[in-house]
Amino acid sequence: MAPPVRSVLPVVLLGCGGVGRHLLRHIVSCRPLHANQGVAIRVVGVADSSSLLVADLHSNGLDDALLTDLCAAKSAGSPLSSLLSRGQCQIFNNPEARTKVIDTASVLGKTTGLVLVDCSATYDTVGMLKDAVDCGCCVVLANKKPLTCTYEDFEKLVSNFRRIRFESTVGAGLPVIASVSRILSSGDPISRIVGSLSGTLGYVMSELEDGKRFSEVVKAAKSLGYTEPDPRDDLSGMDVARKALILARLLGQQISMEDINVESLYPRELGPDAMSTKDFLESGLVQLDKSIEERVKAASLKGNVLRYVCKIEGKGCQVGLQELPKNSALGRLRGSDNVVKTKQPTSVSRVEIYSRCYESAPLVIQGAGAGNDTTAAGVLADIVDLQDLFHKTD
Numbered sequence: 001m002a003p004p005v006r007s008v009l010p011v012v013l014l015g016c017g018g019v020g021r022h023l024l025r026h027i028v029s030c031r032p033l034h035a036n037q038g039v040a041i042r043v044v045g046v047a048d049s050s051s052l053l054v055a056d057l058h059s060n061g062l063d064d065a066l067l068t069d070l071c072a073a074k075s076a077g078s079p080l081s082s083l084l085s086r087g088q089c090q091i092f093n094n095p096e097a098r099t100k101v102i103d104t105a106s107v108l109g110k111t112t113g114l115v116l117v118d119c120s121a122t123y124d125t126v127g128m129l130k131d132a133v134d135c136g137c138c139v140v141l142a143n144k145k146p147l148t149c150t151y152e153d154f155e156k157l158v159s160n161f162r163r164i165r166f167e168s169t170v171g172a173g174l175p176v177i178a179s180v181s182r183i184l185s186s187g188d189p190i191s192r193i194v195g196s197l198s199g200t201l202g203y204v205m206s207e208l209e210d211g212k213r214f215s216e217v218v219k220a221a222k223s224l225g226y227t228e229p230d231p232r233d234d235l236s237g238m239d240v241a242r243k244a245l246i247l248a249r250l251l252g253q254q255i256s257m258e259d260i261n262v263e264s265l266y267p268r269e270l271g272p273d274a275m276s277t278k279d280f281l282e283s284g285l286v287q288l289d290k291s292i293e294e295r296v297k298a299a300s301l302k303g304n305v306l307r308y309v310c311k312i313e314g315k316g317c318q319v320g321l322q323e324l325p326k327n328s329a330l331g332r333l334r335g336s337d338n339v340v341k342t343k344q345p346t347s348v349s350r351v352e353i354y355s356r357c358y359e360s361a362p363l364v365i366q367g368a369g370a371g372n373d374t375t376a377a378g379v380l381a382d383i384v385d386l387q388d389l390f391h392k393t394d
């Protein structure tokens with residue numbers, strides 16, 4: 001028999017794209033596991049870019065059948081309002097949806113508590129998240145953007161560090177943030193973090209070693225679902241820079257995006273202001289082949305390979321291409337294609353943390369660092385990790 005429920009965690013989910021839908025499916029499929037641990041997750045609301053679906057007041061949240069249908073509906077491109085006919089829920093369209101999220105945070109913050117989960121990919125949620133923090137709610141993020149706005153916003157969001165989790169913002173499911181936090185709280189000063197933190201760029205760089213053309217590799221990465229719809233979002237290095245900024249701020253650096261040195265893999269002339277995604281894919285990308293091939297060759301002559309690396313030190317942050325010995329740990333880092341031949345190559349991330357205790361032998365965290373499934377699993381672990389704050393006091 002399952003033990004009594006000790007912690008009920010009400011959740012409002014912002015964003016039900018690739019990651020958000022996987023999260024909902026994980027929540028449903030993990031019900032028996034969580035029940036065994038005395039934990040129950042109640043999804044009281046789910047929002048996308050245009051609306052918010054909320055469970056009826058005093059219900060136990062949206063039921064599992066509805067959550068499953070919600071995932072199917074969103075996958076098929078239907079709006080959240082298509083689920084209204086199921087009963088037990090209400091819909092609010094923007095801008096009322098926003099107000100409703102904040103109202104819910106304010107009411108539940110005072111009573112049962114609430115976990116506001118951000119699996120969107122926008123800056124727009126930062127206001128709601130800050131309001132939720134003010135109401136005493138917990139926050140879980142897969143979305144990096146709220147933590148990479150102004151330093152004041154970052155400070156506000158992490159002001160109660162026990163109520164926020166953002167493990168999946170860096171290295172998807174890999175426990176990078178948790179490791180950094182543990183080292184810091186033990187009083188061991190971190191001097192340096194070095195890593196390969198882009199699933200997309202990791203894949204692209206390792207494919208180039210086999211002599212493949214840059215343009216072909218980027219297109220392949222796109223068709224495997226590894227890149228953003230516009231691959232320039234990855235090739236600009238901005239996604240890696242956001243991860244680097246989150247880590248740097250964790251280390252106490254009061255810096256912003258402008259302070260990070262970011263190397264873009266395409267020039268301004270091929271940027272989003274100058275040409276459409278379609279034109280970039282059809283004619284822009286090939287213009288980059290020659291120069292990248294030359295860099296790969298030049299590195300190879302010296303026994304080196306190119307890796308897109310982020311480096312965080314006392315002096316600041318750098319994000320860009322680096323030549324590394326072929327047999328160094330980062331140089332050997334490849335997609336898992338050479339491990340399991342039958343499987344799709346996945347992208348592998350690696351982070352090395354140097355501190356007083358980990359100086360000659362850094363703490364290394366390595367593994368699959370991207371993907372909807374892994375990222376959603378990281379988000380779920382973050383939610384469950386908050387259970388002690390939701391203990392029933394009866």
Ligand SMILES: NC(=O)c1ccc[n+]([C@@H]2O[C@H](COP(=O)([O-])OP(=O)(O)OC[C@H]3O[C@@H](n4cnc5c(N)ncnc54)[C@H](OP(=O)(O)O)[C@@H]3O)[C@@H](O)[C@H]2O)c1
Pocket residue numbers: 014015016017018019020047048049050119120121122124125142143144145168169171172369370371372375
């Ligand atoms: N996939 C990965 O490997 C990975 C790894 C680590 C971190 N992440 C992060 O996880 C987040 C989600 O990624 P994804 O691949 O799931 O993105 P996605 O498929 O583009 O989904 C984004 C979702 O956010 C919704 N949304 C947009 N604006 C919103 C708003 N103002 N309020 C509420 N929802 C809003 C979108 O609504 P519509 O459905 O209406 O468009 C969509 O449902 C991103 O921040 C990403 O960087 C992803």
Ligand SMILES: *[C@@H]1O[C@H](CO)[C@@H](O)[C@H](O)[C@H]1NC(C)=O
Pocket residue numbers: 017018019224225226371372
């Ligand atoms: C993640 O989910 C999105 C939306 O369903 C999909 O387009 C993308 O290909 C998925 N990514 C991977 C790596 O499977």
